[in-house]
Amino acid sequence: MTERYDVLVVGAGPAGLSAACAAASRGARVGLLDAQARVGGQVWRHDVARADASSVPRAFTRAIARAWVEFLAQTQVVAAAPGVLLVEDTQGARSLQTDALILATGARELMLPFPGWTLPGVTGAGGLQALAKQGWPLAGKRVVIAGSGPLLLAAAASARRHGAKVLGIHEQARADMVFRFACGLWRWPSKASQALRLRAQLAGIRYSCSSVVLRALGDDRVRAIELDGPTGRQQTECDVLAVGYGLLPNVELPQALGCKLENDGAHPRVRTDDRQCTSVTGVFAAGEICGIGGRDAAVVEGAIAGYAAVGAVAAVQALQRRRQHQHAFAAHLQRHFALDSRVLALADPETLVCRCEDVPLHALDGYIDARSAKLATRCGMGACQGRICGSALEAMGRFPRGDLRPPFFPARLATLGDTDFSADLNSGVVSS
Ligand SMILES: Cc1cc2nc3c(=O)[nH]c(=O)nc-3n(C[C@H](O)[C@H](O)[C@H](O)COP(=O)(O)OP(=O)(O)OC[C@H]3O[C@@H](n4cnc5c(N)ncnc54)[C@H](O)[C@@H]3O)c2cc1C
Incomplete structure (x- = not known):
């Protein structure tokens, strides 16, 4: 079965939602697909403990409720070529065709290996937050959060809200860098107030800089950790350890489509112009796949991509200053939370x-x-x-990541034998 949309958006986080709503506001038939059951992406992920309160802004949920945007839930892209995607949902496989494809597949955490990191009870920092929101029981558990970046604060606040006893937050960056980062936040008032809110929620929890988890100790699960901080090495008992060393863009899909990438620190991101066009005609990218810049950057880039996809030139122009302002925040973030070589050799x-x-x-x-x-x-x-x-x-400087080939995710055999997609493949539309 093949369906056609004027604009097709992959990823229903802040960037994808914003892109879909911008394109739909100009009358386009828009499909928005996501592997998750609900819209929101990482930052607006549904929290079972707050079942009655969605954090997704109403403008976005209204567009989906009124079917201005068609949301394809639990739909994963397993293979792609310009103009056509092979997707799989709970019912089976489909080909989706479009003239304008907007990629908004976000970012994932950078997990760096250290002795004991595979023990049960050790998770990513954002991973812990996602598990807690999905109902993983944390009440009464002793949790240590470590790694790098502002996500550690958000993860600790979520863990505390779900009843965990957060023993401490261990940031690998130096105290002077974190201090300078905080002092510069006045240029982005919404970030500054978010940071203040988080600090208030985390009152009483120790935040240590230049502090790194050397190993997780335990038999059948994590029982303790060894830390290396400014006052030397120490062991701390805990039930859960959440470690994340920042985020990196999910570039596999754009890469498979032939979009040019560029370096974002040690990791690749999708190269776009000021209209969020990638190097492939008809393919746009927005949000964290274009570089780690946070929710506000994702929303503005998404809106630009959505307007650009339907040729709304004036609306694209009107958003340029906001885009630049958010890109300056991304640079500020990257400058102050660069990884210490110590964490790459654990x-x-x-x-x-x-x-x-x-x-x-x-x-x-x-x-x-x-x-x-x-x-x-x-x-x-x-x-x-x-x-x-x-x-x-x-x-860690060993070797660059290998190319990912379809299927991008484990898929049913029936999906891979999809006849419509194979027909596209044979007619030369798809090259995989
Ligand atoms: C685990 C984690 C937790 C985070 N928590 C916070 C937080 O609490 N506060 C904060 O300010 N920032 C948080 N961030 C940062 C956050 O990613 C961004 O600020 C913001 O959500 C980026 O928006 P986005 O739309 O670019 O991407 P995302 O929000 O990541 O959305 C991308 C979406 O694309 C979907 N997707 C990806 N690949 C496919 C595919 N092949 N097929 C179908 N769907 C696909 C994903 O399911 C996801 O819903 C978190 C990041 C991570 C990785």
Whole structure:
């Protein structure tokens, strides 16, 4: 079955919602798809503890409720080519066609390996927040949050709201860098007030800088951690450890479509112009896949992409100053939370790097690229398809992440045999 939309948006986070609503406001038939059951993406993820209060702005939920935007829930892109996507939902597979494709697939956490990081009870920082919002019980648990960036504060606040006893927040950046970051926030008043709100919610919780988790200790689950901070090494008992070293753009889909990438620190992001056009005609990108800039940058880029997709030139122009202002915030963020080389060298030779396929770091010695390492050791061949280990090894300076080939996610065999998509493939529309 094939369906056609004037504008098709992948990802229903702040960028995708904003893009879909902007395009729909000019009368386009807009499809908005997301692997999740609800709109909101990472930052507006539904919280089971607040079932009656959605954090998604009303303008966006209204557009979906009134069917100005058609939301395709639990729909995942498994393969793509310009103008056509092969998607899978709970019912089966479909091809979706469009003249204007807007990619807003967001970012994921950078997880860096350290001894004990695969023990049950160790999660990402944003990962802990997502689990808590989905109902993972945290009440009464002793939680340590560590890694880097403002997401640590949001994760700690969520954990506390869900009843956890947060023992401390350990930021790898130096105190003077964090202080300078905070002092510069007056230029983005909404960020400054968000930071103040979070600090108030976290009153009484110790925030340590230059502090790194060296190892997680335990048998069947994490029982304690060893920290290296300004006052030396110490062990702390805990039930949950949440560690995230910032975010990195989800560029697999744009990459598969042939969109040009550029470096965003140690990681690639999608290159766009000031209308959010990628290097591929008819393909736009918005939000964190274009660089880590937070929710407000995602919303403004999304609106620009949505207007640009329907040729609303004046509306695109009107948003340029807001776009630049938010990009300045992204640069401010990156400058002050750069990763210390210490956190890139925490794994010892026995530490599992590829947690899907149980590949220890020493097994990768002697390989100079991701493909040869994968063929010989199965590193990156598991369910996450190298999203975790590939990004970590790239950050650690081992070798660049290998290309991801379709299917981008585990898919049903019936989906891969989809006849419409195969027809597109055979007619040369799709090259995979
Ligand atoms: C785990 C995590 C927690 C975060 N928590 C916060 C927070 O509390 N506060 C904060 O200010 N910022 C938070 N952030 C940062 C946040 O990502 C951004 O500020 C903001 O949500 C970015 O918006 P976006 O629309 O670019 O991407 P996202 O919000 O990430 O939305 C992207 C969407 O695309 C969908 N998607 C991706 N690939 C596919 C595919 N192949 N097929 C179908 N759908 C797909 C995803 O399901 C997701 O819903 C968090 C980030 C992460 C990774």
